[in-house]
Amino acid sequence: MNELLLAASTMTAAQAALLAALCVGVSCGLLGSYVVVRRVALVGDALSHAVFPGVVAGFMWSEEKNLYLIFGCALVAGLLGVMMVRAIVQTTRVKDDAALGIVLASFFGIGLLWNSTKQQSGVKSFLFGNLSTIDSTDLWLMFAAAVLVTVAILLLLRPFQVLSFDEGFAVGLGYPVKILNFIFFGLLTFSVVVALQAVGVVLVSAMLITPAATAYLLTDRLERMMIYSVIFGCIACTVGWYVSSQRSGLAPGPVISLTGAFVFGLVYFFAPKHGILSKLIRHLRGRQRVLRENILKAIYKQLEVEGFSDSGISIAVLAEVRRCPLEDAMKQAKLLVKSGEATYEEGKSAIYLTPTGWRRAAEIVRNHRLWELYLTNLADYEEDHVHDDAEVIEHLLGAETVRKLERELDFPQLDPHGKPIPVVTRDVQLEGSRTTKQETGYGG
Numbered sequence: 001m002n003e004l005l006l007a008a009s010t011m012t013a014a015q016a017a018l019l020a021a022l023c024v025g026v027s028c029g030l031l032g033s034y035v036v037v038r039r040v041a042l043v044g045d046a047l048s049h050a051v052f053p054g055v056v057a058g059f060m061w062s063e064e065k066n067l068y069l070i071f072g073c074a075l076v077a078g079l080l081g082v083m084m085v086r087a088i089v090q091t092t093r094v095k096d097d098a099a100l101g102i103v104l105a106s107f108f109g110i111g112l113l114w115n116s117t118k119q120q121s122g123v124k125s126f127l128f129g130n131l132s133t134i135d136s137t138d139l140w141l142m143f144a145a146a147v148l149v150t151v152a153i154l155l156l157l158r159p160f161q162v163l164s165f166d167e168g169f170a171v172g173l174g175y176p177v178k179i180l181n182f183i184f185f186g187l188l189t190f191s192v193v194v195a196l197q198a199v200g201v202v203l204v205s206a207m208l209i210t211p212a213a214t215a216y217l218l219t220d221r222l223e224r225m226m227i228y229s230v231i232f233g234c235i236a237c238t239v240g241w242y243v244s245s246q247r248s249g250l251a252p253g254p255v256i257s258l259t260g261a262f263v264f265g266l267v268y269f270f271a272p273k274h275g276i277l278s279k280l281i282r283h284l285r286g287r288q289r290v291l292r293e294n295i296l297k298a299i300y301k302q303l304e305v306e307g308f309s310d311s312g313i314s315i316a317v318l319a320e321v322r323r324c325p326l327e328d329a330m331k332q333a334k335l336l337v338k339s340g341e342a343t344y345e346e347g348k349s350a351i352y353l354t355p356t357g358w359r360r361a362a363e364i365v366r367n368h369r370l371w372e373l374y375l376t377n378l379a380d381y382e383e384d385h386v387h388d389d390a391e392v393i394e395h396l397l398g399a400e401t402v403r404k405l406e407r408e409l410d411f412p413q414l415d416p417h418g419k420p421i422p423v424v425t426r427d428v429q430l431e432g433s434r435t436t437k438q439e440t441g442y443g444g
């Protein structure tokens with residue numbers, strides 16, 4: 001420990017501030033992942049405000065700035081706040097969010113009132129955060145907090161995971177849930193107290209929630225979420241340190257919080273799975289897929305009416321069966337050609353389905369008619385009430401569901417209206433412009 005303190009004392013102020021910021025990013029990033037997963041984000045905000053009277057008491061009871069006394073008082077105040085929240089919830093009808101709001105406001109009010117009567121110097125740095133005031137003792141505490149949180153998370157990774165997702169299941173597995181909760185909230189309180197010097201009482205909850213919420217949009221695995229959360233937390237703290245060191249008038253806490261919010265905004269829009277842009281792209285692609293499948297279904301039904309005498313359909317007939325202008329029918333034909341599900345006839349006055357198009361057309365018609373039969377035979381729907389429901393479900397049925405429907409219905413050949421249910425074959429081979437029953441998936 002003496003060697004670490006000596007190394008910390010030889011660092012420049014900028015180096016100490018950067019290392020302190022990274023330590024805060026690590027500890028808050030790890031614990032913040034559990035805060036977000038457990039949906040107790042308001043606990044971090046309540047804790048950050050609940051520790052404030054402890055900070056004021058520590059300044060009042062120490063002749064000089066005794067950091068250990070200040071942090072000890074703040075830790076006690078934070079744990080007392082958590083205990084009061086749980087007591088209110090367990091002994092009254094008040095819910096968690098209301099209890100947290102009561103404790104948050106009352107504790108923070110006590111701290112402000114207490115400080116206004118004594119006007120303790122140095123409290124402001126804990127209120128808003130100031131990396132430039134970090135000394136070797138501060139740095140040692142922040143480093144110790146980061147190491148303690150990391151070791152505890154690694155040792156209790158499995159119990160914390162189970163507890164975060166299903167507390168009842170954790171009880172069933174024999175985990176000491178009360179002890180684990182006490183350890184978790186103790187670590188959370190300790191991390192909040194240590195982070196006060198960097199980002200302050202007002203904004204420390206942002207370091208717990210924002211990096212973890214950002215990571216939550218990028219992965220469905222808790223282990224990866226914690227890694228991403230630590231990375232985002234360190235990025236936010238590093239940027240906050242750099243900007244505040246270059247512009248002396250800027251407090252690091254707000255810059256750190258805004259940097260984290262900016263990164264969250266980028267991920268919110270551009271995350272590959274849960275981002276707004278990716279969801280919009282998937283939505284548009286889904287609408288286009290449904291449109292293509294409806295066109296294929298209309299072509300299949302028209303060819304069925306014609307007895308499958310040909311494998312193609314003119315654009316004019318397509319416009320008629322789709323009940324749309326000729327110009328829209330041309331656009332729909334172009335869409336099928338672009339997707340490889342149809343080809344043009346010379347002159348582009350007609351289109352012919354490719355093997356891929358034939359197969360998908362038969363699948364959609366099969367799905368529709370199977371679902372109609374399921375609703376009438378097994379769900380007791382009236383025959384004239386099943387069409388609209390099947391229009392939606394036909395695009396959603398997967399291969400396994402279709403096989404299950406076929407087995408339950410004993411591999412039917414006709415739908416409720418007496419129309420044949422296509423049997424989709426693996427290989428479709430077209431002979432010129434003609435097709436056979438097997439090629440259309442027709443018959444059984």
